[in-house]
Amino acid sequence: MRIPELRIADLIAKIPIIQGGMAIRISLAPLAAAVAEEGGIGLIAGTGLSIAELVAEIREARRRTQGIIGVNIMYASGQFAQLVKAAFEEKIDLLVSGAGFSRDMFTWGKEYQIPVVPIVSTVKLAKISEKLGAAAIIVEGKEAGGHLGTDRSMREILPEVKQSVDIPVIGAGGVVNGTDVAEVLALGADGVQMGTRFALSEESSAAPAWKEYLLQAQEEDHRYIKSPVGLPGSGVRNAFSDRLEQDAEAFKPTSCSGCLKHCLRNFCITDRLNKAQQGDIKEGLIFSGAYFYKIKEILSVHRIFEGIKNEMLHYRKGADST
Amino acid sequence: MGVFEKVKAIVVEQLGVDENEVTLETSFESLNADSLDIVELVMALEEEFDLDIPDDEAEKLRTIGNAVNYIKGNQ
Numbered sequence: 001m002r003i004p005e006l007r008i009a010d011l012i013a014k015i016p017i018i019q020g021g022m023a024i025r026i027s028l029a030p031l032a033a034a035v036a037e038e039g040g041i042g043l044i045a046g047t048g049l050s051i052a053e054l055v056a057e058i059r060e061a062r063r064r065t066q067g068i069i070g071v072n073i074m075y076a077s078g079q080f081a082q083l084v085k086a087a088f089e090e091k092i093d094l095l096v097s098g099a100g101f102s103r104d105m106f107t108w109g110k111e112y113q114i115p116v117v118p119i120v121s122t123v124k125l126a127k128i129s130e131k132l133g134a135a136a137i138i139v140e141g142k143e144a145g146g147h148l149g150t151d152r153s154m155r156e157i158l159p160e161v162k163q164s165v166d167i168p169v170i171g172a173g174g175v176v177n178g179t180d181v182a183e184v185l186a187l188g189a190d191g192v193q194m195g196t197r198f199a200l201s202e203e204s205s206a207a208p209a210w211k212e213y214l215l216q217a218q219e220e221d222h223r224y225i226k227s228p229v230g231l232p233g234s235g236v237r238n239a240f241s242d243r244l245e246q247d248a249e250a251f252k253p254t255s256c257s258g259c260l261k262h263c264l265r266n267f268c269i270t271d272r273l274n275k276a277q278q279g280d281i282k283e284g285l286i287f288s289g290a291y292f293y294k295i296k297e298i299l300s301v302h303r304i305f306e307g308i309k310n311e312m313l314h315y316r317k318g319a320d321s322t
Numbered sequence: 323m324g325v326f327e328k329v330k331a332i333v334v335e336q337l338g339v340d341e342n343e344v345t346l347e348t349s350f351e352s353l354n355a356d357s358l359d360i361v362e363l364v365m366a367l368e369e370e371f372d373l374d375i376p377d378d379e380a381e382k383l384r385t386i387g388n389a390v391n392y393i394k395g396n397q
Contacts, residue, residue: 103364
Protein backbone atom coordinates (compact mmCIF):
# COMPACT_ATOMS: atom_id res chain seq x y z
CA MET A 1 0.00 0.00 0.00
CA ARG A 2 1.02 3.61 -0.46
CA ILE A 3 1.91 5.20 2.88
CA PRO A 4 -0.58 8.01 3.62
CA GLU A 5 0.14 11.19 5.59
CA LEU A 6 -1.62 11.86 8.88
CA ARG A 7 -3.16 15.31 9.23
CA ILE A 8 -4.24 16.64 12.62
CA ALA A 9 -5.42 20.26 12.44
CA ASP A 10 -2.49 22.01 10.64
CA LEU A 11 0.05 19.30 11.50
CA ILE A 12 1.13 16.91 8.77
CA ALA A 13 2.99 13.73 9.72
CA LYS A 14 4.59 12.06 6.69
CA ILE A 15 4.21 8.65 8.33
CA PRO A 16 0.80 8.08 9.99
CA ILE A 17 2.27 6.86 13.27
CA ILE A 18 2.01 8.43 16.72
CA GLN A 19 4.38 7.08 19.33
CA GLY A 20 2.21 6.56 22.40
CA GLY A 21 3.02 8.52 25.52
CA MET A 22 4.45 6.09 28.10
CA ALA A 23 4.69 7.16 31.71
CA ILE A 24 6.56 7.26 33.91
CA ARG A 25 9.70 8.36 32.04
CA ILE A 26 9.60 5.69 29.31
CA SER A 27 8.90 8.16 26.49
CA LEU A 28 10.96 11.29 27.00
CA ALA A 29 12.79 13.65 24.63
CA PRO A 30 15.18 11.06 23.07
CA LEU A 31 12.35 8.73 21.95
CA ALA A 32 9.84 11.43 20.97
CA ALA A 33 12.46 13.33 18.96
CA ALA A 34 13.68 10.18 17.18
CA VAL A 35 10.10 9.33 16.13
CA ALA A 36 9.47 12.91 14.97
CA GLU A 37 12.72 12.80 12.94
CA GLU A 38 11.39 9.74 11.09
CA GLY A 39 8.23 11.63 10.10
CA GLY A 40 5.93 10.32 12.83
CA ILE A 41 4.58 12.14 15.86
CA GLY A 42 6.59 11.79 19.08
CA LEU A 43 4.89 12.12 22.46
CA ILE A 44 6.64 13.00 25.70
CA ALA A 45 4.85 11.38 28.66
CA GLY A 46 4.24 14.24 31.07
CA THR A 47 2.51 12.23 33.81
CA GLY A 48 4.77 11.75 36.82
CA LEU A 49 7.17 14.55 35.84
CA SER A 50 7.53 17.84 37.67
CA ILE A 51 6.65 20.98 35.70
CA ALA A 52 10.37 21.81 35.42
CA GLU A 53 11.19 18.31 34.13
CA LEU A 54 8.41 18.43 31.55
CA VAL A 55 9.56 21.83 30.27
CA ALA A 56 13.17 20.57 30.08
CA GLU A 57 12.10 17.49 28.09
CA ILE A 58 10.06 19.58 25.64
CA ARG A 59 13.02 21.93 25.08
CA GLU A 60 15.42 19.02 24.66
CA ALA A 61 13.13 17.39 22.09
CA ARG A 62 12.87 20.70 20.18
CA ARG A 63 16.67 20.98 20.20
CA ARG A 64 16.90 17.52 18.62
CA THR A 65 14.24 17.82 15.91
CA GLN A 66 12.06 20.12 13.82
CA GLY A 67 9.47 17.32 13.66
CA ILE A 68 6.12 17.05 15.45
CA ILE A 69 6.35 16.79 19.24
CA GLY A 70 3.34 16.40 21.52
CA VAL A 71 2.74 15.55 25.15
CA ASN A 72 0.56 12.89 26.72
CA ILE A 73 -0.80 13.81 30.13
CA MET A 74 -3.18 11.53 31.99
CA TYR A 75 -6.36 13.24 33.20
CA ALA A 76 -6.26 11.26 36.47
CA SER A 77 -3.00 13.01 37.42
CA GLY A 78 -3.39 15.51 40.27
CA GLN A 79 -1.12 17.89 38.31
CA PHE A 80 -3.10 17.57 35.06
CA ALA A 81 -4.03 21.25 34.64
CA GLN A 82 -0.57 22.55 35.60
CA LEU A 83 1.27 20.11 33.30
CA VAL A 84 -1.03 20.85 30.34
CA LYS A 85 -0.66 24.61 30.77
CA ALA A 86 3.13 24.32 31.08
CA ALA A 87 3.26 22.32 27.83
CA PHE A 88 0.96 24.86 26.12
CA GLU A 89 3.19 27.73 27.27
CA GLU A 90 6.07 25.86 25.60
CA LYS A 91 3.98 25.83 22.38
CA ILE A 92 3.80 22.06 22.19
CA ASP A 93 2.37 20.80 18.86
CA LEU A 94 -0.47 18.75 20.33
CA LEU A 95 -1.95 17.36 23.56
CA VAL A 96 -3.00 13.73 23.91
CA SER A 97 -4.90 12.72 27.04
CA GLY A 98 -6.62 9.62 28.40
CA ALA A 99 -7.44 7.74 31.64
CA GLY A 100 -10.41 9.96 32.46
CA PHE A 101 -11.98 12.75 30.46
CA SER A 102 -11.42 16.48 30.71
CA ARG A 103 -13.70 19.05 29.12
CA ASP A 104 -11.52 21.94 30.27
CA MET A 105 -8.61 20.82 28.08
CA PHE A 106 -10.59 21.67 24.94
CA THR A 107 -11.18 25.20 26.24
CA TRP A 108 -7.46 25.59 26.95
CA GLY A 109 -6.61 24.16 23.52
CA LYS A 110 -8.77 26.81 21.84
CA GLU A 111 -7.19 29.53 23.95
CA TYR A 112 -3.65 28.48 22.99
CA GLN A 113 -4.56 27.30 19.44
CA ILE A 114 -3.14 23.83 20.18
CA PRO A 115 -4.84 20.66 18.90
CA VAL A 116 -6.29 18.39 21.60
CA VAL A 117 -6.55 14.66 20.94
CA PRO A 118 -8.41 12.55 23.52
CA ILE A 119 -7.96 8.80 23.87
CA VAL A 120 -11.39 7.15 23.89
CA SER A 121 -12.80 3.62 23.82
CA THR A 122 -16.46 4.26 22.92
CA VAL A 123 -18.46 5.89 20.13
CA LYS A 124 -20.27 7.97 22.72
CA LEU A 125 -17.11 9.62 24.05
CA ALA A 126 -15.77 10.06 20.52
CA LYS A 127 -18.89 12.04 19.58
CA ILE A 128 -18.74 14.15 22.74
CA SER A 129 -15.05 14.85 22.00
CA GLU A 130 -15.81 15.98 18.48
CA LYS A 131 -18.54 18.30 19.76
CA LEU A 132 -16.12 19.79 22.30
CA GLY A 133 -13.57 20.52 19.56
CA ALA A 134 -11.18 17.55 19.45
CA ALA A 135 -8.74 17.80 16.51
CA ALA A 136 -8.62 13.99 16.21
CA ILE A 137 -9.53 10.92 18.25
CA ILE A 138 -7.35 8.06 19.39
CA VAL A 139 -9.45 4.89 19.70
CA GLU A 140 -7.84 2.54 22.17
CA GLY A 141 -8.81 -1.09 22.60
CA LYS A 142 -8.05 -3.80 25.14
CA GLU A 143 -4.76 -4.69 23.41
CA ALA A 144 -3.15 -1.42 24.53
CA GLY A 145 -0.71 -1.06 27.43
CA GLY A 146 -1.27 0.79 30.68
CA HIS A 147 -4.70 2.04 31.75
CA LEU A 148 -7.63 0.67 29.76
CA GLY A 149 -11.20 1.89 29.33
CA THR A 150 -12.67 -1.13 27.56
CA ASP A 151 -12.56 -4.90 27.16
CA ARG A 152 -13.29 -4.67 23.42
CA SER A 153 -10.77 -4.93 20.62
CA MET A 154 -9.64 -1.73 18.90
CA ARG A 155 -10.33 -3.39 15.56
CA GLU A 156 -14.01 -3.73 16.58
CA ILE A 157 -14.48 -0.21 17.99
CA LEU A 158 -12.53 1.73 15.36
CA PRO A 159 -14.88 1.25 12.37
CA GLU A 160 -17.84 2.26 14.57
CA VAL A 161 -16.09 5.45 15.64
CA LYS A 162 -14.93 6.21 12.09
CA GLN A 163 -18.57 6.13 10.95
CA SER A 164 -19.68 8.43 13.77
CA VAL A 165 -17.24 11.35 13.55
CA ASP A 166 -15.73 13.58 10.85
CA ILE A 167 -12.34 14.16 12.48
CA PRO A 168 -9.25 11.93 11.99
CA VAL A 169 -9.41 8.62 13.86
CA ILE A 170 -6.25 6.92 15.10
CA GLY A 171 -6.18 3.26 16.17
CA ALA A 172 -4.25 2.22 19.28
CA GLY A 173 -3.67 -1.15 20.90
CA GLY A 174 -1.89 -4.21 19.57
CA VAL A 175 -0.12 -2.49 16.65
CA VAL A 176 3.47 -3.72 16.61
CA ASN A 177 4.53 -3.96 12.94
CA GLY A 178 3.88 -2.57 9.46
CA THR A 179 1.34 -5.24 8.59
CA ASP A 180 -0.68 -4.25 11.67
CA VAL A 181 -0.45 -0.58 10.64
CA ALA A 182 -1.69 -1.40 7.12
CA GLU A 183 -4.53 -3.54 8.45
CA VAL A 184 -5.73 -0.84 10.84
CA LEU A 185 -5.57 1.77 8.06
CA ALA A 186 -7.60 -0.62 5.90
CA LEU A 187 -10.26 -0.63 8.64
CA GLY A 188 -10.66 3.11 8.04
CA ALA A 189 -8.12 4.58 10.46
CA ASP A 190 -6.27 7.77 9.50
CA GLY A 191 -3.29 6.69 11.57
CA VAL A 192 -2.12 4.45 14.39
CA GLN A 193 -0.61 4.94 17.80
CA MET A 194 2.09 2.47 18.90
CA GLY A 195 3.54 2.25 22.38
CA THR A 196 5.20 -1.03 23.33
CA ARG A 197 7.14 -1.34 20.05
CA PHE A 198 8.80 2.01 20.86
CA ALA A 199 9.25 1.17 24.56
CA LEU A 200 11.52 -1.57 23.22
CA SER A 201 13.67 0.82 21.20
CA GLU A 202 17.21 2.00 21.85
CA GLU A 203 15.92 5.55 22.41
CA SER A 204 13.31 4.60 25.01
CA SER A 205 14.23 5.81 28.50
CA ALA A 206 13.33 2.52 30.22
CA ALA A 207 16.28 0.86 31.97
CA PRO A 208 18.03 -1.90 29.96
CA ALA A 209 16.80 -4.44 32.55
CA TRP A 210 13.17 -3.33 31.91
CA LYS A 211 13.59 -3.83 28.16
CA GLU A 212 15.28 -7.23 28.57
CA TYR A 213 12.56 -8.41 30.97
CA LEU A 214 9.76 -7.48 28.58
CA LEU A 215 11.61 -8.96 25.61
CA GLN A 216 11.99 -12.30 27.37
CA ALA A 217 8.45 -12.44 28.81
CA GLN A 218 6.08 -15.00 27.28
CA GLU A 219 2.55 -14.51 25.97
CA GLU A 220 1.10 -16.11 29.15
CA ASP A 221 2.88 -13.54 31.34
CA HIS A 222 0.43 -10.83 30.31
CA ARG A 223 -1.69 -9.51 33.22
CA TYR A 224 -4.41 -6.96 33.96
CA ILE A 225 -3.51 -5.23 37.20
CA LYS A 226 -6.04 -3.24 39.23
CA SER A 227 -4.53 0.24 39.17
CA PRO A 228 -5.14 2.70 42.02
CA VAL A 229 -6.39 5.09 39.31
CA GLY A 230 -9.55 2.94 39.27
CA LEU A 231 -8.97 1.33 35.88
CA PRO A 232 -7.40 -1.97 34.86
CA GLY A 233 -3.80 -1.63 33.72
CA SER A 234 -2.30 -3.93 31.11
CA GLY A 235 1.18 -5.18 31.94
CA VAL A 236 3.50 -8.10 32.45
CA ARG A 237 3.70 -10.22 35.59
CA ASN A 238 6.63 -10.15 37.96
CA ALA A 239 7.29 -10.72 41.68
CA PHE A 240 5.35 -7.55 42.59
CA SER A 241 2.24 -8.37 40.55
CA ASP A 242 2.27 -12.02 41.70
CA ARG A 243 2.24 -10.98 45.34
CA LEU A 244 -0.44 -8.33 44.67
CA GLU A 245 -2.64 -11.00 43.08
CA GLN A 246 -2.33 -13.18 46.18
CA ASP A 247 -2.76 -10.37 48.68
CA ALA A 248 -4.45 -7.16 47.52
CA GLU A 249 -3.50 -5.51 50.84
CA ALA A 250 0.20 -6.36 50.63
CA PHE A 251 1.42 -3.05 49.25
CA LYS A 252 -0.85 -0.46 50.85
CA PRO A 253 1.27 2.71 50.95
CA THR A 254 2.24 4.19 54.29
CA SER A 255 2.94 7.65 52.88
CA CYS A 256 1.37 9.56 49.98
CA SER A 257 2.29 12.60 47.88
CA GLY A 258 -1.26 12.95 46.50
CA CYS A 259 -0.17 12.56 42.87
CA LEU A 260 -3.61 11.43 41.63
CA LYS A 261 -6.97 13.23 41.73
CA HIS A 262 -8.49 10.06 43.24
CA CYS A 263 -6.40 7.12 44.42
CA LEU A 264 -7.62 3.70 45.60
CA ARG A 265 -4.36 3.38 47.61
CA ASN A 266 -4.06 -0.36 47.00
CA PHE A 267 -0.43 0.40 46.08
CA CYS A 268 1.57 3.46 45.04
CA ILE A 269 1.56 3.42 41.25
CA THR A 270 4.04 6.29 40.88
CA ASP A 271 6.54 4.52 43.11
CA ARG A 272 6.09 1.18 41.29
CA LEU A 273 6.32 2.62 37.78
CA ASN A 274 9.41 4.62 38.76
CA LYS A 275 11.04 1.49 40.20
CA ALA A 276 10.41 -0.43 36.98
CA GLN A 277 11.70 2.38 34.76
CA GLN A 278 14.89 2.44 36.83
CA GLY A 279 15.39 -1.29 36.31
CA ASP A 280 13.90 -2.86 39.45
CA ILE A 281 12.04 -5.52 37.51
CA LYS A 282 11.11 -7.50 40.63
CA GLU A 283 9.44 -4.72 42.64
CA GLY A 284 8.41 -2.34 39.86
CA LEU A 285 5.18 -2.29 37.81
CA ILE A 286 5.79 -3.14 34.16
CA PHE A 287 3.05 -1.77 31.92
CA SER A 288 2.88 -3.14 28.38
CA GLY A 289 0.53 -3.76 25.51
CA ALA A 290 -0.85 -7.29 25.14
CA TYR A 291 1.31 -8.22 22.12
CA PHE A 292 4.75 -7.52 23.60
CA TYR A 293 5.71 -11.12 22.84
CA LYS A 294 5.59 -10.43 19.09
CA ILE A 295 8.52 -8.04 19.49
CA LYS A 296 11.78 -9.95 19.21
CA GLU A 297 14.47 -7.27 19.26
CA ILE A 298 15.40 -3.92 20.72
CA LEU A 299 15.96 -1.73 17.67
CA SER A 300 16.74 1.90 16.94
CA VAL A 301 13.70 4.03 16.08
CA HIS A 302 15.15 4.42 12.58
CA ARG A 303 15.22 0.64 12.06
CA ILE A 304 11.70 0.28 13.49
CA PHE A 305 10.41 2.82 10.96
CA GLU A 306 12.33 1.21 8.07
CA GLY A 307 10.76 -2.16 8.95
CA ILE A 308 7.25 -0.73 9.25
CA LYS A 309 7.49 1.20 5.98
CA ASN A 310 8.78 -1.87 4.18
CA GLU A 311 5.96 -4.07 5.53
CA MET A 312 3.37 -1.41 4.64
CA LEU A 313 4.65 -1.09 1.08
CA HIS A 314 4.39 -4.87 0.62
CA TYR A 315 0.95 -5.15 2.21
CA ARG A 316 -1.88 -6.31 -0.03
CA LYS A 317 -5.39 -6.04 1.37
CA GLY A 318 -6.97 -9.44 1.83
CA ALA A 319 -3.66 -11.25 1.39
CA ASP A 320 -2.72 -13.80 4.02
CA SER A 321 -0.72 -11.78 6.51
CA THR A 322 0.56 -14.57 8.77
CA MET B 323 -40.07 26.70 35.13
CA GLY B 324 -37.67 26.95 38.06
CA VAL B 325 -34.06 25.76 38.01
CA PHE B 326 -34.93 22.49 39.76
CA GLU B 327 -37.70 21.66 37.27
CA LYS B 328 -35.38 22.36 34.33
CA VAL B 329 -32.57 20.26 35.85
CA LYS B 330 -35.05 17.48 36.57
CA ALA B 331 -36.29 17.50 32.98
CA ILE B 332 -32.70 17.22 31.67
CA VAL B 333 -31.83 14.42 34.11
CA VAL B 334 -34.98 12.51 33.16
CA GLU B 335 -34.16 12.85 29.48
CA GLN B 336 -30.41 12.15 29.67
CA LEU B 337 -30.51 9.25 32.12
CA GLY B 338 -33.86 7.83 31.10
CA VAL B 339 -35.15 7.71 34.68
CA ASP B 340 -38.64 8.26 36.07
CA GLU B 341 -39.27 11.85 37.21
CA ASN B 342 -40.56 10.62 40.57
CA GLU B 343 -37.04 9.33 41.27
CA VAL B 344 -35.51 12.81 40.94
CA THR B 345 -35.50 14.95 44.10
CA LEU B 346 -33.00 17.51 45.40
CA GLU B 347 -31.45 14.81 47.59
CA THR B 348 -31.09 12.24 44.79
CA SER B 349 -27.48 11.40 43.99
CA PHE B 350 -26.35 10.82 40.41
CA GLU B 351 -24.79 7.59 41.63
CA SER B 352 -28.16 6.28 42.83
CA LEU B 353 -29.52 6.94 39.31
CA ASN B 354 -26.75 4.68 37.96
CA ALA B 355 -25.06 7.51 36.10
CA ASP B 356 -21.50 6.58 35.07
CA SER B 357 -18.74 9.14 34.47
CA LEU B 358 -19.68 9.43 30.79
CA ASP B 359 -23.34 10.07 31.67
CA ILE B 360 -22.19 12.84 33.99
CA VAL B 361 -20.11 14.44 31.20
CA GLU B 362 -23.16 14.45 28.93
CA LEU B 363 -25.42 15.71 31.66
CA VAL B 364 -23.07 18.56 32.56
CA MET B 365 -22.83 19.54 28.89
CA ALA B 366 -26.64 19.61 28.65
CA LEU B 367 -26.83 21.78 31.79
CA GLU B 368 -24.21 24.15 30.39
CA GLU B 369 -26.25 24.55 27.24
CA GLU B 370 -29.58 25.00 29.01
CA PHE B 371 -28.31 27.56 31.53
CA ASP B 372 -25.66 29.16 29.30
CA LEU B 373 -22.77 28.71 31.71
CA ASP B 374 -19.40 26.96 31.94
CA ILE B 375 -18.94 24.28 34.56
CA PRO B 376 -15.19 23.50 34.84
CA ASP B 377 -13.96 19.89 35.44
CA ASP B 378 -13.18 20.54 39.12
CA GLU B 379 -16.67 21.94 39.79
CA ALA B 380 -18.38 19.19 37.79
CA GLU B 381 -16.61 16.56 39.91
CA LYS B 382 -18.11 18.06 43.05
CA LEU B 383 -21.68 17.67 41.82
CA ARG B 384 -22.91 14.56 43.63
CA THR B 385 -26.65 15.27 43.92
CA ILE B 386 -29.37 17.05 41.96
CA GLY B 387 -29.39 19.65 44.76
CA ASN B 388 -25.63 20.29 44.25
CA ALA B 389 -26.29 20.97 40.56
CA VAL B 390 -29.25 23.26 41.28
CA ASN B 391 -27.22 25.24 43.83
CA TYR B 392 -24.25 25.53 41.49
CA ILE B 393 -26.47 26.85 38.70
CA LYS B 394 -28.26 29.32 40.97
CA GLY B 395 -24.92 30.60 42.29
CA ASN B 396 -23.35 31.05 38.87
CA GLN B 397 -26.10 32.44 36.67
